[in-house]
Each structure stands twice: as structure tokens, then as C-alpha cells.
Amino acid sequence: MERVYANRKFIVIGVFVIVGLIFILRLFLIQIVADKYVLSANNNVLRYITQYPARGLIFDRNGKLLVYNEAAYDLMVIPSQVKKMDTAELCRLIGIGIADFIQRVQKARSYSPFRPSVFESQISRENYGYLEEKMFRFPGFFVQSRTLRKYTYPVAAHTFGYIGEVSPEIIDQNLYYKSGDYIGISGIEKSYEEVLRGKKGMRIKVVDVLNRDKGSFQNGKYDTIAFAGTDLYSSLDVELQQYGELLMSGKKGSIVAIEPSTGEILAIVSSPAYDPNLLVGRARKTNYVMLSEDTIQVPLFNRALMASYPPGSTFKLVGALVGQQEGVLFPETRYFCGGGFPLGNGKKVACHSHPSPLNLSESIAQSCNTYYCRVFRSIIDKKTFRTTREGFESWRSFVMSMGFGKKLGIDIPGELNGNIPTSGYYDRYHGKNRWTSMAIISLGIGQGEIGIIPIQMANLAALISNRGFYYVPHIIKAIGSKDKPNKDFQVKKVSLIDPKYFDIVIKGMHDVVEGGTARASRIDSITMCGKTGTAQNPHGKNHSIFVAFAPMDNPRIAISVVVENAGFGAAWAAPIASLMIEKYINRKVKRKDLEQSMITGNPSTSAIKVIDQ
Amino acid sequence: MRERRGIFEHIDWWLVILYLLLVGLGWINIYAAVYDINHSDIVDMHVKYGKQMLWIFAAVFLAMIILLIDGKFFAQFSNLIYGICILLLIMVIFSGKEISGSKSWFQFAGVALQPAEFAKMGTALALAKFLSLTETDIRKRNDLFLAAGIILLPTILVILQHDTGSALVFLSFILVLYRAGLSDKFLIAFVLVPMLAVLSLLINKFIIVGGLFLIAVLVFLYTKRRFLNTLIIAAVFLAATGFVFSVNYGVNHVLEPHQRTRINVLIGKEIDLKGAGYNVNQSLIAIGSGGMWGKGFLQGTQTKYNFVPEQSTDFIFCTVGEEWGFLKGSLVVVGLFVVLLIRIVIVAERQRSRFSRFYGYGVAAIIFFHFFINIGMTLGLLPVIGIPLPFFSYGGSSLWAFTMLLFIFIRQDSYRYELL
Structure with missing residues (x-):
């Protein structure tokens, strides 16, 4: 009877075949079409362990180690592997409470029960010693080493900068960085990040479902080795740097010292400073907050690069050079000074008492305001120019060629442009072409809209000492080894001023120190050339400025010093500059009294006799 | 041998x-x-x-x-x-x-x-x-x-x-x-019943019952208007409706929680x-x-x-x-x-x-x-x-x-x- 139903075998076989085909199709889809399963499988078993290379070291110009690495240890936890243990002991060892312990384990668990999370970061070497002996008693915990930046001398914090965990924005933009990596955030650490960081390595490890190490993946076929970062040879003279910071202690301002023949920065001080070791390791966050919230001292602000001042009388050097180049000023040009330059509206640019009339070099030595107002007018209103604008643009291009009004391009991040106003600015202010040399006369004596940053002032001193050229100031002289010069700073920048016009200016600068405004800062053994300046400060006491270089014939150091709210240039900036020069050239300072009064003195209540401007 | x-x-x-x-x-x-x-x-x-x-x-x-x-x-x-x-x-x-x-x-x-x-x-x-x-x-x-x-x-x-x-x-x-x-009907039911069960878990049960009613009406319209046919259609409709509700009840109230979760994961209602x-x-x-x-x-x-x-x-x-x-x-x-x-x-x-x-x-x-x-x-x-x-x-x-x-x-x- 069931023979009738024999054909039903086809239905039964059909069901078997269809189910088989459905399985084959499904297998085809997941094994061949989809690739997410391969990725998931790799996520399951492969652990990519980054091998962090040691960051490059930084040396000073005399081979002294400035920045190095120190091992630090992160205590890691894998929550799923944590078993019953002496929790109190672990808490005691790293100095946390039980409640904190539980909270941290929970936090790690919420990230992932199977992957390591940082439990306590940057344990001191000492604590690590204790911990290491007892590690076996804390299942699920292990220690991962990291390196921290350390600074031999607690100086030049602004210049070195600091490193920190890379931000998510950078991770998005730059494929090299992964979450948790460190990156240079400011200073040299930032500008030379790619040199210093080296190359990360990657070890691929296989783990089982409990995250237990099952050895390297395919015998390390895909592992990459870490390459240590490249060492940097800084041009900094750390002794000079230390001395500069000492001199500036308790003051606001900056010192920039450059080797004129190369543009190498010998010292770059921004005061108030801070110890670079503060921004290292686990204390970095709290210290950073402390430093950044100090709105009175603003210690994180790098004045040497980021503070823009009117250069005051130091800018007369520029006037003297441009005037000669324009052919409106000669060594024997004399202008009468009757205590000031009349502005025609009853007001005048005041000048202090000095013999009159003065020639060019004497005008520098005595820093006559009237003289440079007249020089400025003669430049702008030169007969060959049809308009004030044309004269101004010519003046401006000469000034710009001396490194003002734009970034010099130094290798420390954060440098400002400074400001040399454009004719467009005056058009907007006074109306198009409705301004004359008289309206902008204060530019002639370095006041008004003009803004110069300290490193530009030092660069001016270097340019004058070189008689018309400079190398872009830089802090790193060699990369990798001492005899591999930093190729980025080998180009000589030549100003638009003919070298022949410099001698008379240099003579004037020499006279400033020998018998002029800064004669109190004269050094017996060194022929120093300098120029005082006072930046008008509408918010308080004027800023004391001095630019100088020495020795006169074979210049080895060019320097700018700004001391905020310290009054005349000769009062504080000039003595500090002279001490720096003496320190650098003689390696020893003989004028201990002056040194002492500079270190301990307070410019805002200074009783030092001011000779003149 | x-x-x-x-x-x-x-x-x-x-x-x-x-x-x-x-x-x-x-x-x-x-x-x-x-x-x-x-x-x-x-x-x-x-x-x-x-x-x-x-x-x-x-x-x-x-x-x-x-x-x-x-x-x-x-x-x-x-x-x-x-x-x-x-x-x-x-x-x-x-x-x-x-x-x-x-x-x-x-x-x-x-x-x-x-x-x-x-x-x-x-x-x-x-x-x-x-x-x-x-x-x-x-x-x-x-x-x-x-x-x-x-x-x-x-x-x-x-x-x-x-x-x-x-x-x-x-x-x-x-x-x-x-x-x-x-009879073929049993085998067909053997395939259809699980399908209905899955549907009743995925879709609102009232929508399914509505759908079933629609099908019943269509079948009624396309079969000879005999009393017996009508009775069978009505019975099947009622049985299916009862089934839909009992599946829901069974899954939500009778099954052990881990079995319920497995079923929900399978039909895509839960990702776990x-x-x-x-x-x-x-x-x-x-x-x-x-x-x-x-x-x-x-x-x-x-x-x-x-x-x-x-x-x-x-x-x-x-x-x-x-x-x-x-x-x-x-x-x-x-x-x-x-x-x-x-x-x-x-x-x-x-x-x-x-x-x-x-x-x-x-x-x-x-x-x-x-x-x-x-x-x-x-x-x-x-x-x-x-x-x-x-x-x-x-x-x-x-x-x-x-x-x-x-x-x-x-x-x-x-x-x-x-x-x-």
C-alpha cells in the first residue's frame, strides 16, 4: 500500500538537498563574502603590543645632557583575572583606599574585563621595587614600563616644552598615533616631535579566551622593531641659561642671546619660569592646572617669543640704518634738539637733556628723540617719493628685511609675528592717504603701533653685529650627532641695508656703553656695543629694554633683554645684558655687587640711580 | 562460512x-x-x-x-x-x-x-x-x-x-x-506552524490575527459556500489565533529566562x-x-x-x-x-x-x-x-x-x- 507513496522519497530527498544548499549558501556568505568575521577573529586572539622607543635625548652646546628619559611604571589590571587576594596590601603599597580600589577595578571592568587598563599610572621607581617583589600575590595585575622625560637642570622649561597623551583630534589626523601614545605638546618636544619620537614597534601576541599569553603570532613574522628617537644637540649654553634665569628671578621679562655668526640661540629666558620637571608624569595634570591658573605670574607664557613690545629707543638703530640707506642721513648729519620734537599742535615728543646738536653716532649714544623724529620724517618725506604712502612702504620694506613684522621661523613653536603697521592700517585709521609723516612720527622712536618680540630684538643686534645679515635663530644646532648640522638654518638672510652703513651705527652703540646711556653697564675686559630702550606701557611702569652684542670686532654674542615695569633701559635691562655677556665671554663674572643687586633687586621699587634714557 | x-x-x-x-x-x-x-x-x-x-x-x-x-x-x-x-x-x-x-x-x-x-x-x-x-x-x-x-x-x-x-x-x-x-496537511502544518510561531513573536499579535482573518475571508470567498467549509475555515482561524496567543504566552511566561533570551536572540529581537x-x-x-x-x-x-x-x-x-x-x-x-x-x-x-x-x-x-x-x-x-x-x-x-x-x-x- 505504501508503494503508492514511493514518490514521496523525492520530497524527502528534496528536503535534505534544500537544507544542504541553504547551509552551503550560508557558509559561502560568512566564509567568503563577509570579511568582518576575519576581523573579529583577529580581535579575539591578537593583541597588538606597542613597543615604545626611548625618546631622543637633548644636549647643550657643550655636550651636557639636558633632557633624558627615566623609566616609570604603570600598574595595569585585567579585571577578569583578578582573584581573591590581599587587597589591603596592594592598597597600602600604592597608597589608596579600599573604596578607591573597588571603584578603579569597576572602571577597568566597564572598559573591558579581558583587556588591560591602567590601574595606577607612573608608580615611582621606589614603590615599583616594593611592588615587584609581591606582584605574584596580586593575580590580574601586572606592571608595564613607560619612559618619562627628566631634566638635568630645572631651566628652559618654555623651550623644552613638555609631552603628554595625544589628543583624539591628532589621532584622527595622524595615523602614527594611537590612543595613549605620548606626543610633544609644546617647545622643542613639539617642533622636533618626529625626530625625537623614534619609531614605535609592534609585537603581535596571541591570547586565549582568558587573555592568557599564548606566544607571539606566527613566530613574530609580522612584528616590527622599535627604533629609538634621535638625539638633539641644542645650541643652548646651559650655564648661561641658568645664569639668565637667576638674573631674571623675581622679574617679568625675557633674555634672548644669539651667536651672531650662526643664529644659534645661546640662552632664551622667559621669566617667571617654572621647573620643567613639574610637567612630567602623574603630577603633570595638577601642576599644569596650577601653572595655567596663575594669571598674575603667567608662568606658562613664553615671553621671549610671545610677548610683543614697542621697542622704544632700540628702534633708533633701525632708523639710523634706513636713513643712511635712503640717502637722507649721513654720519655728520646733525639735528638740533630743544628738549623735544614739536608736533605742531602744541604738543611735542619730549627729549631729555643732552648736548645739542649731535651727529649720528652721538645721537645713538645719547638716544636723542628729536633726532630720530627728524630722521624718520626725512625718510618718509624724501623728495623722490611722490606720496607719504610711497615713503612709508619703502621704509617698511627695509624694516621688514631686518626680521621684523613677521615670524623669523625659529624652531620653537609659538613665535609671534610682531607688528609693523601697514599703510592700509593708517588708511583705515586716518582715511585713505590722509596721513602724513607727522601722524606716524612715533614709529621713528619705536613707539606707537609697532610691536617687536624679544627674539626679533636679539636678532637685530645679531644683524648689526654681522653688518647686514643674520641666520634665523634656532635652538637645535645638530640632529643625531654633533657633526650633523641642522640643515634648516643654513641660509644667510641678508637685509636691504648696505653693509657700509653699519660701522657708524656700531660706533654709536659702542659709545652707548662707553659714555652714553648705558655707561654704568660697561665691562672693563669686553668692548660691548648696545642700545637702551624704554617701551611705553600704558598699563603701568615702562618696560626696560636693552639690545647689545660683544665683542665689538669679533661678535660672539648678541642679546636682547626686556624687564617689564622696570623703567628705563639702562636701569635693569642693560646691566643684566652686560652680566650675561660677561658670563658668556669670560665664563666668570667679576662684578659681584652688580650681579647681586640684579638678582635680588625688585625693579618696581628700584632705587638704582637712573642716568637717563 | x-x-x-x-x-x-x-x-x-x-x-x-x-x-x-x-x-x-x-x-x-x-x-x-x-x-x-x-x-x-x-x-x-x-x-x-x-x-x-x-x-x-x-x-x-x-x-x-x-x-x-x-x-x-x-x-x-x-x-x-x-x-x-x-x-x-x-x-x-x-x-x-x-x-x-x-x-x-x-x-x-x-x-x-x-x-x-x-x-x-x-x-x-x-x-x-x-x-x-x-x-x-x-x-x-x-x-x-x-x-x-x-x-x-x-x-x-x-x-x-x-x-x-x-x-x-x-x-x-x-x-x-x-x-x-x-496526509500532506500534517507536513504542511509541520512547516507552517513554526513559521507562524516565529511571526507571532516578531510582529504584534493583533496584526497577525488581522492577517489571518484576511486570509480566512479570502479562502472563504474562493471556496464553495458550503456550511462544512465555512465551519472548517472558522475553526482553523480560531485555532491559529489561539496558537498565536499561546505562543506569546508560552514564551513570555512558561519558558525559562535563558530559553526566552535564546529565542529572542535568534529571531533578532535581542543582541546580546x-x-x-x-x-x-x-x-x-x-x-x-x-x-x-x-x-x-x-x-x-x-x-x-x-x-x-x-x-x-x-x-x-x-x-x-x-x-x-x-x-x-x-x-x-x-x-x-x-x-x-x-x-x-x-x-x-x-x-x-x-x-x-x-x-x-x-x-x-x-x-x-x-x-x-x-x-x-x-x-x-x-x-x-x-x-x-x-x-x-x-x-x-x-x-x-x-x-x-x-x-x-x-x-x-x-x-x-x-x-x-
Whole structure:
């Protein structure tokens, strides 16, 4: 009877075949079409362990180690592997409470029960010693080493900068960085990040479902080795740097010292400073907050690069050079000074008492305001120019060629442009072409809209000492080894001023120190050339400025010093500059009294006799 | 001597070779699944592949014995065997050993035996015996109920052991009944009812009831307006509506929470990669990462490092997929099973004895159901129901039960010439 139903075998076989085909199709889809399963499988078993290379070291110009690495240890936890243990002991060892312990384990668990999370970061070497002996008693915990930046001398914090965990924005933009990596955030650490960081390595490890190490993946076929970062040879003279910071202690301002023949920065001080070791390791966050919230001292602000001042009388050097180049000023040009330059509206640019009339070099030595107002007018209103604008643009291009009004391009991040106003600015202010040399006369004596940053002032001193050229100031002289010069700073920048016009200016600068405004800062053994300046400060006491270089014939150091709210240039900036020069050239300072009064003195209540401007 | 040679002469070597291939491949994959570089001795009795090796030898020995047994034996004693199986099922409820939630194991001298595995064979025998009786007509209600009784008695006993997976296997006997002449409607209902069940979980039940009503109206419009027809349509509609509501109620109020979660994960209502979905997800990762050619023998990372749970038993197919890939693994194993099933049907159809033929269908139905549920589960197509892959999965009871199941059929087949 069931023979009738024999054909039903086809239905039964059909069901078997269809189910088989459905399985084959499904297998085809997941094994061949989809690739997410391969990725998931790799996520399951492969652990990519980054091998962090040691960051490059930084040396000073005399081979002294400035920045190095120190091992630090992160205590890691894998929550799923944590078993019953002496929790109190672990808490005691790293100095946390039980409640904190539980909270941290929970936090790690919420990230992932199977992957390591940082439990306590940057344990001191000492604590690590204790911990290491007892590690076996804390299942699920292990220690991962990291390196921290350390600074031999607690100086030049602004210049070195600091490193920190890379931000998510950078991770998005730059494929090299992964979450948790460190990156240079400011200073040299930032500008030379790619040199210093080296190359990360990657070890691929296989783990089982409990995250237990099952050895390297395919015998390390895909592992990459870490390459240590490249060492940097800084041009900094750390002794000079230390001395500069000492001199500036308790003051606001900056010192920039450059080797004129190369543009190498010998010292770059921004005061108030801070110890670079503060921004290292686990204390970095709290210290950073402390430093950044100090709105009175603003210690994180790098004045040497980021503070823009009117250069005051130091800018007369520029006037003297441009005037000669324009052919409106000669060594024997004399202008009468009757205590000031009349502005025609009853007001005048005041000048202090000095013999009159003065020639060019004497005008520098005595820093006559009237003289440079007249020089400025003669430049702008030169007969060959049809308009004030044309004269101004010519003046401006000469000034710009001396490194003002734009970034010099130094290798420390954060440098400002400074400001040399454009004719467009005056058009907007006074109306198009409705301004004359008289309206902008204060530019002639370095006041008004003009803004110069300290490193530009030092660069001016270097340019004058070189008689018309400079190398872009830089802090790193060699990369990798001492005899591999930093190729980025080998180009000589030549100003638009003919070298022949410099001698008379240099003579004037020499006279400033020998018998002029800064004669109190004269050094017996060194022929120093300098120029005082006072930046008008509408918010308080004027800023004391001095630019100088020495020795006169074979210049080895060019320097700018700004001391905020310290009054005349000769009062504080000039003595500090002279001490720096003496320190650098003689390696020893003989004028201990002056040194002492500079270190301990307070410019805002200074009783030092001011000779003149 | 002449007679014995005759027995081996008439053996269906196709089935024997397919059996040996599946058992051999199974062992290789169990070896890979539990392989540990530190313990690679293949007869080490402390590891699964060592034990499985022993069980394979025992199974082959068992197969030989079955081939030597008189051909009339199984037909004659099928009811006795069934009775013993039922007895064992009852005994295990009271004196069995509980392993992972199911009280379905006897412990004999270090070996755990699961009567449910053997009860499938016993039921196949008893059902074949009943259907082969000349007076049996499955189209008659009484006979259908009797057949259903033969099937449902062990099913209920297995459910009482909390072994739902094994209990479901007994549903597969509907194929045997179908071959014996069961109305098409039952088979259609057998397919449609689960579909309706899934739909009632996925879609708002009132929408489904609305849909059902619409269908009922359409059917009413296109059938002859007879009173009986109308009554049947109304009854079917009411039954379906009741079913939809009871499925909802059953899933939400009767099932254990973990079973509910499994069902919800399967039908896509819940994504739970750490809980119920973990097994399936890891299973898919293992198989999917095998790609076209697989990672190579012993190179499977997902299966070797324990990401896949139950990898030597219920999820053994993951190792196949991961290490051997689509072409060398998946196609081969799925292919072997389909060929085996077809071969069983072909051999069953050539039987002169109705008993042998229905028993053959029983064998095919059981193996097919295991194959369907097990691989469907590892591929994430069916809920996680823990039943082994025949011949492949680790485990003595299962291997021996399937060996006996198949070889009794092979013996019946070789006996067909003696029936002349």
C-alpha cells in the first residue's frame, strides 16, 4: 500500500538537498563574502603590543645632557583575572583606599574585563621595587614600563616644552598615533616631535579566551622593531641659561642671546619660569592646572617669543640704518634738539637733556628723540617719493628685511609675528592717504603701533653685529650627532641695508656703553656695543629694554633683554645684558655687587640711580 | 562460512565508507579542537581525543557485532528493545546523574551513558515495526494515534529529564509517518506552524490575527459556500489565533529566562553578544574567519583558544569551518551528510521488507534532524539547541547510538537477499 507513496522519497530527498544548499549558501556568505568575521577573529586572539622607543635625548652646546628619559611604571589590571587576594596590601603599597580600589577595578571592568587598563599610572621607581617583589600575590595585575622625560637642570622649561597623551583630534589626523601614545605638546618636544619620537614597534601576541599569553603570532613574522628617537644637540649654553634665569628671578621679562655668526640661540629666558620637571608624569595634570591658573605670574607664557613690545629707543638703530640707506642721513648729519620734537599742535615728543646738536653716532649714544623724529620724517618725506604712502612702504620694506613684522621661523613653536603697521592700517585709521609723516612720527622712536618680540630684538643686534645679515635663530644646532648640522638654518638672510652703513651705527652703540646711556653697564675686559630702550606701557611702569652684542670686532654674542615695569633701559635691562655677556665671554663674572643687586633687586621699587634714557 | 561471507558481500559499502569518513573526520577535528602542544599523545586517556579514539574502536566493534546478528532479530525484538529503552528512560529520571542541568545520564564504570540517545533507535525500531504490520493504516485515526503514542512516550520521558534538545529529535519521525502515508496537511502544518510561531513573536499579535482573518475571508470567498467549509475555515482561524496567543504566552511566561533570551536572540529581537548570543557570535567568527581555504590543521585560533564554547561536542563544526575553510571543510562535511542521507533513503526504498524500509526512514530522519539543528545552530540560523552532530561530535553515547542506529539498518539491508 505504501508503494503508492514511493514518490514521496523525492520530497524527502528534496528536503535534505534544500537544507544542504541553504547551509552551503550560508557558509559561502560568512566564509567568503563577509570579511568582518576575519576581523573579529583577529580581535579575539591578537593583541597588538606597542613597543615604545626611548625618546631622543637633548644636549647643550657643550655636550651636557639636558633632557633624558627615566623609566616609570604603570600598574595595569585585567579585571577578569583578578582573584581573591590581599587587597589591603596592594592598597597600602600604592597608597589608596579600599573604596578607591573597588571603584578603579569597576572602571577597568566597564572598559573591558579581558583587556588591560591602567590601574595606577607612573608608580615611582621606589614603590615599583616594593611592588615587584609581591606582584605574584596580586593575580590580574601586572606592571608595564613607560619612559618619562627628566631634566638635568630645572631651566628652559618654555623651550623644552613638555609631552603628554595625544589628543583624539591628532589621532584622527595622524595615523602614527594611537590612543595613549605620548606626543610633544609644546617647545622643542613639539617642533622636533618626529625626530625625537623614534619609531614605535609592534609585537603581535596571541591570547586565549582568558587573555592568557599564548606566544607571539606566527613566530613574530609580522612584528616590527622599535627604533629609538634621535638625539638633539641644542645650541643652548646651559650655564648661561641658568645664569639668565637667576638674573631674571623675581622679574617679568625675557633674555634672548644669539651667536651672531650662526643664529644659534645661546640662552632664551622667559621669566617667571617654572621647573620643567613639574610637567612630567602623574603630577603633570595638577601642576599644569596650577601653572595655567596663575594669571598674575603667567608662568606658562613664553615671553621671549610671545610677548610683543614697542621697542622704544632700540628702534633708533633701525632708523639710523634706513636713513643712511635712503640717502637722507649721513654720519655728520646733525639735528638740533630743544628738549623735544614739536608736533605742531602744541604738543611735542619730549627729549631729555643732552648736548645739542649731535651727529649720528652721538645721537645713538645719547638716544636723542628729536633726532630720530627728524630722521624718520626725512625718510618718509624724501623728495623722490611722490606720496607719504610711497615713503612709508619703502621704509617698511627695509624694516621688514631686518626680521621684523613677521615670524623669523625659529624652531620653537609659538613665535609671534610682531607688528609693523601697514599703510592700509593708517588708511583705515586716518582715511585713505590722509596721513602724513607727522601722524606716524612715533614709529621713528619705536613707539606707537609697532610691536617687536624679544627674539626679533636679539636678532637685530645679531644683524648689526654681522653688518647686514643674520641666520634665523634656532635652538637645535645638530640632529643625531654633533657633526650633523641642522640643515634648516643654513641660509644667510641678508637685509636691504648696505653693509657700509653699519660701522657708524656700531660706533654709536659702542659709545652707548662707553659714555652714553648705558655707561654704568660697561665691562672693563669686553668692548660691548648696545642700545637702551624704554617701551611705553600704558598699563603701568615702562618696560626696560636693552639690545647689545660683544665683542665689538669679533661678535660672539648678541642679546636682547626686556624687564617689564622696570623703567628705563639702562636701569635693569642693560646691566643684566652686560652680566650675561660677561658670563658668556669670560665664563666668570667679576662684578659681584652688580650681579647681586640684579638678582635680588625688585625693579618696581628700584632705587638704582637712573642716568637717563 | 558461506552464509557469513554472504553477509559481508551484501553490505552497502557506500554507507560504511560514508560512516567511516564522518567518524574519521570527526576525530581529526576533535583532536584539533582540544589540541594542546604540551599533550599531543593521541591515545592519552586524559584528553578527549584519546577517549574518543577508544570509543571509535568500541563503536566499530559494536558495528561488527550488529552485522553478525541474525537478520530477523531486530524486527522480532524491536518492541522489546523499545520497552527496554522506555524502562531506562524512566530509571534515569530517578537514579540518573545530572550533567549540566539534564538528569539524563547513567554512570557505568567511568563512562557516562545517555539512554535518550539509544531511545531514538528503539523508537525507530518500534515505529517501523508498527507501521510494517499489514493491518496498520496511518491514514486511520486510531493508527495515527498509536504511532503518535509510540513517538510521544519517549519524548515526554526525555522532556522530564530536562533534555529538550533530545526530545525535539523525536519530532523528526513525522518523516517516517509521511512516507507511510500521512496526509500532506500534517507536513504542511509541520512547516507552517513554526513559521507562524516565529511571526507571532516578531510582529504584534493583533496584526497577525488581522492577517489571518484576511486570509480566512479570502479562502472563504474562493471556496464553495458550503456550511462544512465555512465551519472548517472558522475553526482553523480560531485555532491559529489561539496558537498565536499561546505562543506569546508560552514564551513570555512558561519558558525559562535563558530559553526566552535564546529565542529572542535568534529571531533578532535581542543582541546580546556577552550572554546568549555569545556562543553563536563566536561560532560565526570561527567559521567565517576560515575563509576559502581555512587556517590549516591545528591553526584555528578561535577554536583552539577556547573562544568557541562546547567546541568538541555541539560546536564541532566550527573547527571544520575555521581550520579547513569553505572548500575543504564546509562543502565536504555538509556534502557527506547530504550524500549519506540520500543514500539511506535510496537503500531504504530498495527494501523488500516494510520494516526495513520504515526503519531506514527513521534512521534518515534522526540523522537529518541532528544535522539540521546542529549545523543550523552553529551557523546562527536556528536557536542554540544542544544536540550533537552525528558521528562527529565528541561523546561515547552519541557515537555508539548513531553507530547502532546506522548499522542495524545496514544489517537489515544486507539481509534483504536472505528474505528471498
